Amino acid sequence: MFEIDDLKKGFGSAGTSVLFAGLSLRVQRGECVAIMGESGVGKSTLLNCMAGLESVDGGSIRLDGTELVGLGDEALAGLRRHRFGFVFQAFHILPHLDVAQNVALPLWLLDADDARADRCARAMLERVGLLDRAGDWPRELSGGELQRVAIARALVHRPSLVLADEPTGNLDPGRAAGVLDLLLECIRDAGAMGILVTHSRTAALRADRILRLSPGGLLPEAVST
């Protein structure tokens, strides 16, 4: 369960430019939520706040009952290590680790032993259909493949919450659909929660709910099905 209450965030001194205030959100286990909104409205900032990477001006953020607001750097990092998964628009696969090592990275950070890290990474790669590329270098992969590696990396350590910021923004529409389906499937399979920011309505439609971010807060988007 991921809960946000009365969240306030702005930039500039004394919150001169408030991005959002009084923002609330509830996400259940196994649920995937899509967030849409104009460019510059603060979607990325919101995701960063959720991950504890950005400070907030007020409100509360709780993951499975743990309050994030007010936690120290160390504790937040530990929380991210254990409970969060990330998918970035530009993939951010580390160039000097091979594909399997990139996927195993979160397990390394959790001090898993080699055998287990490798086993889990391979299982995850198999899940995203890239087991045969395990030993390749990232530069030998296409964008779609890289994002699948990123999905594997985001889920390999069984996080409770996966945050994805425009995960298909760098992919062509044909590939985007496949990658997005894979991401959502993986999240649901793992019984995790997913929050994805996207510009694409078709992408958003695959989520369980669509919310629109505006300065007033997160409003449910009417979904015409």
Next chain:
Amino acid sequence: MSRVLGRIFVASLARRRLATALSLVAIALGVALGLAVQIIHGAALDEFGRGMRLLSGEADLQVSGAREGFDDALYGRLAMRDEVADASPIVELEVRLPGHERSLRILGVDALRVAHVHPALMPRVAEASRDDDGALAALQPDTLFLSAAAQAELGVAPGDRLDVLAGTRVASLRVAGSVPGAGQGRALAVMDIAAAQQLFGRSGRITRIDLRLKAGVDVAAARSALAAGLPAGVEVLTPRAAEQLAAGLSRAYRVNLTMLAAIALVTGGFLVFSTQFLAVARRRQEFAFLRALGLDRGTLMRGLLVEGAVVGFAGGVLGVALGHGFAAIAFDVAGGDLGAGYFRGVTPALRVDLPASGTYLLLGVLAGVAGAWLPAREARRMLPARALKSGDEARMFQFRPQPRRAAACLGGAVALCLLPPLGGVPVFGYLAVALILVGAVLILPMLVRGATRIAPRHRQALWRLAGARLAAAPGQAVVAGAGVVASVALAVAMAIMVASFRDSVDRWLTAVLPADLYVSASPQGTSGVLDPGALQRIAALPGVTRTMPVRFDTLRLDDRHLPVSLIARPLDGGRLLPLVGQSVPPPAGERPAWVSEALADLFALGVGGRLVLPLGGQPVAFRVAGVWRDYARQQGAVAIELADYRAATGDLAANDVGVFLAHGASFEEIAAAVRGILGENTVRIASPGEIRAQSLAIFDRTFLVTYLMEAVAVLIGLFGVSTSFAVLAIARRKEFGVLRHLGMTRPEVGRLITLEGVLTAAAGTTLGLVAGTAVAFVLIEVVNRQSFHWSMDLQVPFGGLLAFAGAVIVLAGLAARVSGFQAMRGSAVLAVREDW
């Protein structure tokens, strides 16, 4: 093009200010050191040459021999020759002054001849001295003329009296006037030749005859004609050749310093390389994008080279300014030979050297361009379509291992060490040093890769990350670590060489100073002597068990080398010499001579070889019985038994005497007794300990500048390490951002960077220690042997080296940590921002 250059390329230098500034400073230091050495030595050599030319005046040929001189009958014979228009005999003496540390050069000239050959040495009688004898004062036996500099230094004026040491007697001379032609800053005295001969016990002997040839006479032909009739040990040279021979003595030393400056400059170029390389890696996508927009390969490459050239030029300009400043300071502090003693007594004036400045500015630009070359080529080769993808820069850092090239470099180094010097300069030795360094840098990626393979598998994420990174991109380790390899190698080489040298000198001093007390009438090559009577009275002192008189001279063995030193003293069959190898007694009836390593090298002599020494105007044959180590006389020295010397020359005087004391006899009492015999202030009395301490102090002063320049080169290298880490850390900001997203804390990322820095530095330092030992070996066995002709015993200061290596590793870790900290200053969010 020019706009592209300005906006895209050169402007990018301003974006990485720290790295650019460090490269610039490194190049500036290299240029400054090289130029300063050039300016100082140029000025000193100039002044030295001017001094020699002044003394040779308008002579076309100079006839000279041993320091003790030759029979003056030769003067009459030469003056009669058809080719000769004018001949001027000279007695040249380095005379000690009681109570003064410094000595005075006195030239005994023939007042009637000197005007024709040496107008600059014409004495001028001061008004005060003129009244009674008028212009004839020059012929008075007890007068001398002092140049303005000598008057100033000794604090005397015309009309005053000056005490000088003749043998061990004090003689008082009247200062009758000046030597206006001597010019500024040259301290010398002129007196009548007959008076000088008489006063200093050189009756019938002169040291030089300067000849002016008749108009139309060919100098070379006259020279060979005259040479045929000269007695043993007397040679005829053109003043120019004499000057070149003398200047040649300091050449190896000057080249040595220039090489050190070159190393600093190359290190600067290397810094440009590492920062440009990393910058190109970072800007790879930008370049790919520009190429996609239509920028052609050539412009891209040129743009990057111009970046390097701009850094080199700016560094060069700064370096030229600094170089003149350094030179000015060095003149003040150390003098024209930078404290090494080659140009003692020469006071050169500093001036702006335009050609040298231009050359060094150009060298600065070259270093910048050379550093930018590989990265620019890399950028030129890049395939835009691939490079547009992120992660492609990792390709640049793969660095395929090049065992063949590494082996070729090291093999080449070994081969170069076997080659002889070129013109007395160990060119190939220096090249071998360069090849060893290049080879070590080529080995580095292999070492790093190998080390990550055999390293224990660690469960900690930090170790895994660092290991995976170093294994996959050893190139980054190379770029950051090559600076470590080079500076550690240089520092280690220098430390080993100096330790070996100092230790060898120390032991050598012990070997050459066996007596308990030394009485010297001619310290530093002055012309004082102890007569046989004085020697006997010293030997007869109670408490003295034995004396060891030493007679010094310098002998001309041929006209292609500088005069060599002759040391005649009791040698006990060579047992009293620091021999290298065995002493082989000559066949019965032959006289043994022991040659110094320099003499053996310069004259290609070995044990058993025949050596003819001109003694007492006669060629006397000797058999080389052994080779000994001599750190004092670079032009070569030969030691013979005093008895052989006395038999050949009939000269019973000595310059120094070593005194062995009876058990219980006190140094102070004997010293006082000797002073009682010889008078106060006439001789220098010292214990071997004092002489040793003094000699080591001179040794340290001689190498001071070398150490300083070495330290600068090492510093620049360490600079390079921190710049590389800084640039690397900035290039990896995105990676750090991702790691922070994945749940690493800032301190953990910091530790990761530190760990990588330490691992890289450890690999570099290990290699640097090995390469440095190899370089030290080359410096000792090739460079020093060929430059100065002296050998030394290898001595490795293990403790110091290990401490230094540890310090470098810690420093590198700190540098990496600090630069990583800077790279992480922004938030993790911003680091991955471009698309988040």
